[in-house]
Amino acid sequence: MRFTPAFLDEVRDRIPIADIIGRRVTFDRKKSNQAKGDFWACCPFHGEKSPSFHCENSKGRYHCFGCGVSGDHFRFLTELDGLSFPEAVERLADEAGVPMPAVDPQAAERAKEKATLHDVMQLAVDFFRQQLQEAGGAKARAYLRDRGLSTSVQNEFGLGYAPSSRSALKEYLASKDVPKDQIEACGLVVHGPDIPVSYDRFRDRIMFPILDARSRPIAFGGRALSADVPAKYLNSPETELFSKSNVLYNYAKARKAVPRDGNLLVCEGYMDVIALHAAGIENAVAPLGTALTEQQLGLAWKVGPKPVLCFDGDEAGIRAASRSMDLILPTLTDEKSAQFVNLPSGLDPDDYVKKRGAQSFKTLITHAMPSSDFLISRRLFNAPIGKPEEKLAIERAILADVYSIEDKGMQHHLRMYVRTHLANVFYNSDSKLPPAPSLVSEFQNQPATRDAIILGLAVHHPSVLYEFYESIGEIAMVDDRYQTFCHELLRLSDEFDDLDVAKIYKLLSEDFHDVLEEVHGKPFEVALTQHYTYSGMMGHNLKKRFPMWSPDMPLRLVHEVFQLLLDQYVIGRLELELKTYDSATDVALHLRKIEIFHQMKDDNAQKDLELDVEIRAFHGRQQFG
Structure with missing residues (x-):
């Protein structure tokens, strides 16, 4: 649809641009001059800490001096909300109370037909949602429950159920006085010259409404509940809407x-x-x-x-x-x-x-x-x-x-x-x-493995929990189960000042046994005599992940290895900060961070080599000494 410059100007004149932008940003009180309609804010298009985004009511324009974006009322909505230009114009014209311009009769008729089809599709959405709550929808409700989808999520996405009847939807729409040609135009029934009686396209399926950019229903996807159907998933056919x-x-x-x-x-x-x-x-x-x-x-x-x-x-x-x-x-x-x-x-x-x-x-x-x-x-x-x-x-x-x-x-x-x-x-x-030999450098790019090693070492050598308590608390692990396990180990170290590996095994509840076995190992028992057994917790899974470790490694070396791994987390966080650099960041501070980052990486790599040599020497003495 084409809009005249006069129409667009009228919409712009009716709504101050700051009213539109102010819904998405907080204007800076010190830099802005409300009386003059001159406003500054942090840019909504790029992350920044000091305001470089400017809008002026008298000009109806905005510009960011940080990232360079600029535009008017409509451009703001198309760029930030992803609306098409006609959608942005229609939204603001409605808000401004400016009637949309008349279109040619043929285009108006097509728009009316599409609007009617949207109404039909909404009736179908309502029908399927209601069927999900009926007795016939029990199997569908059970499936969604087993998939972990709460009722609120089901409602938010408008999920429904198409009954197995060949005519349930068709009859429902007919009862709402929906003409046959509109039902067919929406793709809701299978019809054609070789089909004497049309029938519902979707049967015994969980229904997913498919919406357009304006949240209007335009099609459906259906997931079969029966295993003996040709198509597990079935979409609506191509239509005027879809x-x-x-x-x-x-x-x-x-x-x-x-x-x-x-x-x-x-x-x-x-x-x-x-x-x-x-x-x-x-x-x-x-x-x-x-x-x-x-x-x-x-x-x-x-x-x-x-x-x-x-x-x-x-x-x-x-x-x-x-x-x-x-x-x-x-x-x-x-x-x-x-x-x-x-x-x-x-x-x-x-x-x-x-x-x-x-x-x-x-x-x-x-x-x-x-x-x-x-x-x-x-x-x-x-x-x-x-x-x-x-x-x-x-x-x-x-x-x-x-x-x-x-x-x-x-x-x-x-x-x-x-x-x-x-x-x-x-x-x-x-x-x-x-x-070059590597002790732990390879784990920099294997965060899940590194997390497991950190936890395994903490289980077998709880002294690290006391020595590195604060640093361990700052770790963000990739697996939520590992994170919870880590917090539990720290809690135990708060409560007990004499932890050892056996005590940790004894104190951890069953909820943590799976992770404990995963990061450390399963305890075993060896019968020494008829009445005495030896319980072993040798950390075989920790050993699999980290072959250079052994249960009898000197505690000094364990602590140095642990520190080396902790440093990798700091290096990773610093690297992420550098990647999110923006133009508002202090340049001198940014350059200093780069210097620290490279220095830490070099130091970590050097210490890795030195510890590798020392631990290999320890294993050599154990083997031959």
């Missing part, structure tokens, strides 16, 4: 939940999205049973420049991620990119959150792989790289990907990055020099 390649499930909710400077999280299915939402991760969306499309990617980019694409960690997941990378490549720029997360094999987001917790999942997202790295890693996945011919084939494949990028600047920098990265992968691993 084109599945142009829609992301939960887009309307998710884009509002994206934090400042954030991005959408793209998963593979409805249940992943709903399970993540229930766990407090509300920015998730999903394509509708197909691979991610160019149009869906465009929707994600409207919200943020680097959506996180989350896939299963098996080969099928790698292939799906790779297809998405191919889709991104031609238009890849610094403002249109993506991040990739491959979950452990056999786990989808729903499973992962249930087994490892929401915080662990958030940590995975924080460490998502950027496009530049995934571009390389997908070609290296399971590929032989021993021979020169194999190296050349991989390099050519990656560079062919790079040359498909239209942005020449991005091409240039990626070519340099790829060659540097491949040289490191190909030739550092082929070096004739033996690799």
